[in-house]
């Protein structure tokens with residue numbers, strides 16, 4: 001689990017300095033979890049130069065105390081009534097500029113902070129905690145590795161059961177059940193099972209469509225371990241592939257491998273995208289690769305850095321990214337291969353490791 005411990009206090013103090021703040025009010029649940037380990041639904045974190053406080057309500061007195069003790073013993077718990085605004089007012093009496101997370105706070109809440117503290121004291125910040133979260137510690141990478149392993153093992157069990165006659169929903173349910181049976185884990189996002197022509201839609205949601213011989217099938221899934229998520233896509237074909245299906249499977253596989261091979265510190269994430277895109281374009285399928293190549297993964301399934309033609313990030317140790325090129329041909333079907341990889345000091349460690357063997361024999 002994310003362990004704030006003593007180690008993050010200095011980082012958080014530096015973050016206040018960098019943003020010119022006397023205090024930062026954190027409202028995004030995953031940011032709160034990252035800093036404190038707290039998983040309850042109602043919490044606010046107040047970061048000041050010499051303290052980190054979690055403000056929550058009475059329902060969470062014991063829950064918060066337990067999670068803080070386990071993950072971030074240097075954080076103080078403040079039990080407040082209502083939305084905690086009164087407590088914040090008291091705690092922030094002497095603070096000059098107070099940062100809010102602009103991307104995670106409602107208009108209504110931002111306005112009430114402004115009227116409480118005075119418009120000139122309240123500052124909008126963007127991506128402050130996310131910038132810390134982007135670089136994973138060894139402890140976090142261990143959680144991500146564990147999540148990937150649950151995803152791999154669940155998929156292995158599922159592959160033995162894949163056959164025509166199952167619906168997409170059947171497949172998604174079975175995969176989720178395997179994750180639960182293996183590790184008490186829940187999927188890291190709504191599992192994508194896209195069969196036949198549905199596989200031409202990159203973000204298809206499972207339906208009652210019955211899988212048939214000759215179908216392509218995309219399964220995009222992952223598991224959650226201690227809040228950390230894995231993400232992997234495997235493609236399948238039911239019975240001997242047509243030459244077009246075989247070509248699609250091969251073209252995307254070559255591109256994906258080239259993308260993974262390109263992952264190392266110092267490489268721009270846009271280069272990973274162009275590596276995959278060039279490979280697919282040279283094979284004649286460029287117009288069918290209709291999305292970015294990947295994204296960061298951690299406590300959220302999509303987080304920084306993005307891996308696309310427009311991203312400006314440069315890979316560094318601690319980054320976790322997916323490499324997931326695909327081709328999607330309307331009315332025919334689609335193929336996507338995706339792995340989650342950790343950037344190390346010398347290259348990349350694949351976290352998801354399921355084999356890429358698409359053929360399901362009938």
Ligand code: ZN
Pocket residue numbers: 220221231232233324338
């Ligand atoms: Zn995915």
Ligand code: ZN
Pocket residue numbers: 231232294295322324338
């Ligand atoms: Zn993904």
